[in-house]
Amino acid sequence: MPEISEHPLITDSHCHLDFPQFEGELDDLVNRAAVRGVHRMVSICTKLRLLPQVRALAEAHDAIFFAAGTHPMSAADEPLASVDELVAIAKHPKFVGIGETGLDYHYTADTKSVQQTSLRIHIEAARQTGLPLIIHARDADEDMARILREEHKAGAYSCVMHCFSSGPKLAEEALALGFYLSMSGIAAFPKSQSLRDIFAAAPVDRILVETDAPYLAPPPNRGKRNEPAFVADTARVGAEVFGMDYPKFAAQTEANFARLFDKAARWRN
Template structure:
């Protein structure tokens, strides 16, 4: 029902997949055959295979503070293999604060720390990466961008 709602409203489906990569890839792919829809792989920390399946469907991967954790190199490598035009930043607040706030309550302002890591992953300066992820957000959440432009 959520995928049908995404199709009907033109709003992106938000998926937080954990320990269900094969099922998730299969379901999302099967549903695409029933009609196009957009999707964010929220707080992405899954496998390279699920990332590739999602990207092949035209979806976005969202980078949370997990990507900034010192032991998350494999996850950073997965993001690095994705087109930067398909990357978003998020907090997952109040959880998963990036260093130097790990273990504390996450705040929206801390996306700057995750963004700095994202910029490094993509070999970009911070301002360019921030502008790119904003453009990605505006493209995916076009209704919000249109509302903001009209305000």
């Protein structure tokens, strides 16, 4: 059993615990997280063929929930998901989100057409299941804003902009649609003041925190492998951004997570 923490409870809303960097140490990882108050984490499956491994982690650990989709950088290399396939996966009691999906034109702009098709499929699955869409966006702000807006007009759905590091216009568009912004370790980097300013302009009841582990560890562990325990370091920076003490900010992000990921909040052993 994880050790009891005296720290405020907090959730890592996005990590990748099936990645090889964590092989053989999930029990210790979950315990280290719990010691810092991180009592819940959502592990994201980025390729549907890897779903069995991710699902098994959630089934083996009370603290772990999961989501699944096709990452946009893999959209051209993996079989295109279907709405029915995603809806069927969503029946699992610990499956709590659709994605991550989205658009990434940084390295894979040549596959933008299939990325957009995949994104729209995931959006429809989010509509049908009522689960939040988990969006990855990089160097695609204009197309991302347009598609999210078009699809929301066609039928409402909920959404989080995971690891948000785009520009202020996309943030404004997402917030106007009722979506959430998730703060990763990037927001804690010393040179990320412009990003912190974007978060500071957002309603605090629309903010989540995440690690995106094993990537993007915040200070004081920048450059090292990230893990769910470190979400507390990002959240402490978030508390400063919003001028709140850490326990109050942690409680706010917990309420935000429970509102958006209500299936996870309602889950009981």
